[in-house]
Amino acid sequence: MNPFECKPQKADRIFTEWKKVLVKPYEKRSVDPYTRLRVILMSGTEFESVRCSHAIARQCPNNDVRRRLAYMRRGEQLQQKRVAALKPADESILEHTIGYEQLAVDLTANLAVAEKNDYVKKQLNFALLEDFDHLYRYADLMELEKGGDPARLVGDYTEIMPGRPTVAEYRHPFDDVRFYINGYLNDLKTKLNINIITAAEQQTMNFYMNVGNLYASPLGRQLYNEIAMIEEQHVTGYECLKDPCMTDWERLLMNEYTECYLYYSCYEDETDARIKKIWEMHFEEEVAHLHEAAELLRLYGGKVWQQVLPEGGEFPELLKFRSQKAYIRDVLKTVRLTGVEEGFEELAKLPDSFRYFAYNARIHGKAAAAGTHTVIEKAIERLGQDYRIQDREHPVRVLADRKKDNIDVGRVKGA
DSSP states (O other): OOGGGSOOOOGGGGOOOGGGTSOOOOOTTTSOHHHHHHHHHHHHHHHHHHHHHHHHHTTOOOHHHHHHHHHHHHHHHHHHHHHHHTSOTTSOHHHHHHHHHHHHHHHHHHHHHTOOOHHHHHHHHHHHHHHHHHHHHHHHHHHHHTOOOHHHHHTTSOOBOOOSOGGGOOOOGGGGOOOOOOGGGSOHHHHHHHHHHHHHHHHHHHHHHHHGGGOSSHHHHHHHHHHHHHHHHHHHHHHHHSOTTSOHHHHHHHHHHHHHHHHHHHHHHOOOHHHHHHHHHHHHHHHHHHHHHHHHIIIIISOOHHHHOTTOSOOOSOOOOOOOHHHHHHHGGGTTEEEETTEEEEGGGSOTTSHHHHHHHHHHSSGGGOHHHHHHHHHHHHHSSOOOBOSSSOSSGGGOOTTSOOOSTTTSTTO
16 A cells, blocks of 8 residues: 555545544444554554644744644544544543553554564564553552452463563663664664654653543552653654654654555454444545645655655555564563663673662652552552463563562662
């Protein structure tokens, strides 16, 4: 599929009455977990596109250009509202959160499996273990509060067990900054992967920042605030991979191309016939936005789209959500890595004076007081062991004990 070869529909067709925007939500008890993930992913993708357009408009003195951007942006917002409407009102903040973390885990794993750039793959794997641990801690909160059924929410796709302990994830800000990837030297799939994962993690961070102070229980509020900081670290790491040498018009084109790619991937992968039609409709609408972005690039950026996408515009292998349990288990063996400037290193190899240790201690005071640890301690106390969904024993021996939350591995040298 090449969206540049598709005839774009008239852009104003996207403007429609509210009843066609505020569509019927999915049924939370019967929806396929991966349909829920696609809904969350596309909501974040739309937010990213709108942010990009606003950023350009705020630096552009030409009101004719601003009008064209506003026209595109209004359509993007209507799409985002339609995607958001698919979330049912009876799906709680915590149930939605389990979806966010399952998306972070399975999206990251599916991108990493086929990623050709070794540096990008390392960043994906590094953050994957942290989101995997977040899923485990939110699931234990849900079990403690009887706020839902984690097993039903994730289906048979994703295991729930510890990753790199959240208390170990707090790194000095200097050590979440990565090298950027030169877009002209890397293949299209790598560029798409960076765009996709940055938008997804940005959406997750925003969600936790917005709902953290709305959560009812003090323990839940602790979790959202603590984990939101880690999501900000992930956004920093992923956004640094983006090519900063691209112009605004090149970024706009790449964002619209990413949306086309994702909506077409969702359309091809979707199992719900009604929602599949929404993905198809949005793909057709995004084709019009993509052609408009190409025209803006030509007029104001002095380039044709083929200079930004020299591969010819044909979609690479589509994104398909598939269970990656075996891959994740293998990545879990790197649980003792931490960030060191633009790279990663085993904690045991760092000098005691390295800034990670002082920063982590300053953030926690005492790691045992962290909400992300307390939730597991309370679960063990009340349930007799922590809440997990695992096909077999944890692949990291020190994380296999279900009656003790290990807060030292990846944080304390020699643990």
